Amino acid sequence: MPLFSRFTALTGALVLLALPSLAAPAKAKPAPAPTSDDCLACHSDPEATRADGKPLGRDLGTFAASVHGQGGLACTDCHADLASAELPHAEKLAKVDCATCHSDVGEKHAGSVHKAQSCTGCHGTHDILPSSDPASRTAHANVPATCETCHRQPPGPAGRGKSVKDGFHVGKVLAEYGESAPVCSTCHGAHDVLPPKDPKSPMHHDQVAATCGACHSDVKETWDTSIHAQMIASGRNAATCSDCHAVHGMLGTEGMPLWRVAATEECSTCHASKAETYRDTFHGKVSSLGYERVATCSDCHGNHAIRPMEDPLSMVSAENRVATCQKCHPGTGANFAAYDPHADPHDRERNPVLYYATIFMKALLGGTFAFFGLHTALWAPRSLKDRRARRAAHEAERQASQGAGDQGDGGRA
Amino acid sequence: MKGEPMGTASHEETWVERFAAIDRITHAILFTTFLGLSLTGLPLLFADAPWARTMALLMGGYGVTGTLHRVFGFAMLFCFAFHVGRVVFRLYRKRGPTMLWGPDSLVPQPRDLFQMYDHFMYFLGRGPRPQFDRYTYWEKFDYWAVFWGMGIIGTSGLVLAFPEFVARFLPGDVFTIALLVHGEEALLAMVFIFTIHFFNGNLRPEKFPMDTVMFTGRIPLHELQDERPAEYERLVREGRLEHAFVPPPQRRLDLFGRFVGAIAISLGLVMVALTLIALLA
Structure with a gap:
């Protein structure tokens, strides 16, 4: 071993000595690669300026503390084009290619929606810190602020527009649970963010349940039994987590009562006709007024494990309906549960009594107002005429009584 | 009346009683509860209207309006029960024949149909004003419309107020019909009254x-002669006119009537406007 290592060192030294003469035999004196100290000779001098007068000095102290500085990297390891440049070098340097070292990350990034954005936009330049450092731009708690330098509503540069971050997950949960709380990258990915339309994106409609289920595994398991999950699994369109739970607008449990009422709107995006008949009911009307102590969709149909009515396990199946009503109306039976909570006044087959009752009421109202509308319309001008005539008669009577004697009862016009 | 101030002139006038105190009190309870029911029911009837939530919130939110609606509803039903009881009592005691038929009765009679026809002719300038008696055909319609409305809206209201109890005897479909009838009849009543x-x-x-x-219960004699000539002539013929004479109405009662009446008419017209907004939106 010592013999071998001595031999290697010797060979290495020989090669090094021979290299310059081999590489550039024609050149008189080949320039050696500048060392970091060479760079700092100018770049830490507060007096040194560029041709246009701007100072050359930059705070390279942050580099020494950075993950690359701590790792002993030299300036030319990243600024590779300077390794063979004459000093002073050109003002415009070649773009640093991080993938030289970080090839796996580079590959992911090149396939992502951010491929036109450089690494420095999120990670910084000379001051890059490891994600484990709480001051790093990519430290768990700092990820939302880093993403928000671009992602605002409406989109625009930092400082403009409204925050889009999920105020619940990236607010309350993050403050309480730290590292185990989700931030942007937990759901969207980091280097490999894909557009939601891409089937491989965790934001793709078919993938959303798996993405949320990474943390909410119990809910995901329940949801998997639902008709919604089965429809998505069979390639059809149905509600996944984000269709009912407003992502980025999530409410905590304290917002529950209000959200329970508001969620009827989410159901109605697909079940429009059912929402309309629900709105006609007492439950629907009261919940429209924002009062939450009344049955909304989920109280009868369930939430994550919604099953079709024909399924015996469904909350609204013939077997379970009475028990479902009894949750709010204890002591009721089959008669009570025979109520049709989606009765449609236009559907003669389904609700014949309601259908004819509606026609009768419309006729009653229409007939009454048509008759008395006409009655009033004819009476109004006649009444006005009468009022004037009576006033005139009254006036004449007064003048007559002032002048001569009484003439007795006057007739009406 | 007739826009003239209640000055010395009206004190010289002779006044006749038209409504007894008991009828005026019944009417006052009726219109107070009716306005209360309309105000608390309207947001629920047009729950999707742009103004519904705000209107309910102004009255303390649905929890409050729902309770108030039930309180007003029961008060009105008690008033109705009292009135029906009184009618039955009077029928039984003495007034049977004149209450059920004739010029002092509120029961619709063939004469009312003829007078309605004559009134239309009069509107069109093709005849004299009909010789109305104590109750005109439109006043009878008002009375029976309220009577019918009380029965229908009251019954359906009770069905909706006690669903668990009602479902012991009737199938669940009854609630759908009760809600439809309750709302539509109430809409008819409100818009008709207002x-x-x-x-x-x-x-x-x-x-x-x-x-x-x-409010005052009395009208000047000349108004009786002008508007209800048949009643006037009947009272003269039967020698009852002098018995109907009363002192002029108290000024305070008249002012109170104008104050309450102005509030009721304003609230009613606002609710008609809200209804139109809801129907057209």
Whole structure:
């Protein structure tokens, strides 16, 4: 071993000595690669300026503390084009290619929606810190602020527009649970963010349940039994987590009562006709007024494990309906549960009594107002005429009584 | 009346009683509870209207309006039960024949149909004003419309107020029908009262802006002669006219009537406007 290592060192030294003469035999004196100290000779001098007068000095102290500085990297390891440049070098340097070292990350990034954005936009330049450092731009708690330098509503540069971050997950949960709380990258990915339309994106409609289920595994398991999950699994369109739970607008449990009422709107995006008949009911009307102590969709149909009515396990199946009503109306039976909570006044087959009752009421109202509308319309001008005539008669009577004697009862016009 | 101030002139006038105190009190309870029911029921009837949530919130939110609606509803039903009881009592005691038929009766009679026809002819300038008696055909319609409304809206309201109890005897479909009938009948009642009844009794040019007879209970003799000549002649013929004479109405009662009437008419017209917004939106 010592013999071998001595031999290697010797060979290495020989090669090094021979290299310059081999590489550039024609050149008189080949320039050696500048060392970091060479760079700092100018770049830490507060007096040194560029041709246009701007100072050359930059705070390279942050580099020494950075993950690359701590790792002993030299300036030319990243600024590779300077390794063979004459000093002073050109003002415009070649773009640093991080993938030289970080090839796996580079590959992911090149396939992502951010491929036109450089690494420095999120990670910084000379001051890059490891994600484990709480001051790093990519430290768990700092990820939302880093993403928000671009992602605002409406989109625009930092400082403009409204925050889009999920105020619940990236607010309350993050403050309480730290590292185990989700931030942007937990759901969207980091280097490999894909557009939601891409089937491989965790934001793709078919993938959303798996993405949320990474943390909410119990809910995901329940949801998997639902008709919604089965429809998505069979390639059809149905509600996944984000269709009912407003992502980025999530409410905590304290917002529950209000959200329970508001969620009827989410159901109605697909079940429009059912929402309309629900709105006609007492439950629907009261919940429209924002009062939450009344049955909304989920109280009868369930939430994550919604099953079709024909399924015996469904909350609204013939077997379970009475028990479902009894949750709010204890002591009721089959008669009570025979109520049709989606009765449609236009559907003669389904609700014949309601259908004819509606026609009768419309006729009653229409007939009454048509008759008395006409009655009033004819009476109004006649009444006005009468009022004037009576006033005139009254006036004449007064003048007559002032002048001569009484003439007795006057007739009406 | 008739827009003239209650000055010395009206004190010289002779006044006749038209409504007894008990009828005026019944009417006062009726219209107070009716306005209360309308105000608390309207947001629920048009729950999708742009103003519904705000209106309910102004009254303390649905929890409060729902309770108030039930309280007003029961009060009105008690008033109705009292009235029916009184009618039955009087029928049984002495007034049977005149209450059920004849000029002092509220029961619709063939004469009313003829007078309605004559009234239309009069509107068109093709005949004299009919010789109305104590109750005109439109006043009878008002009375029976309220009577029918009480029965229908009251019954359906009770069904909706006690669903668990009602479902012991009736199938669940009854709630769908009860809600439809309750809402539509209430809409009919509100719009009818706030437009047609207000016009007939108060807003029509001869009465504008209002007639306080339902508060004071009395009308000047000349108004009786003008508007109800048949009743006047009947009272003279039967020698009862002098018995109907009363002192002029108290000024305070008349002012109170104008104050309450102005509030009721304003609230009613606002609710008609809200209804139109909801129906057109």
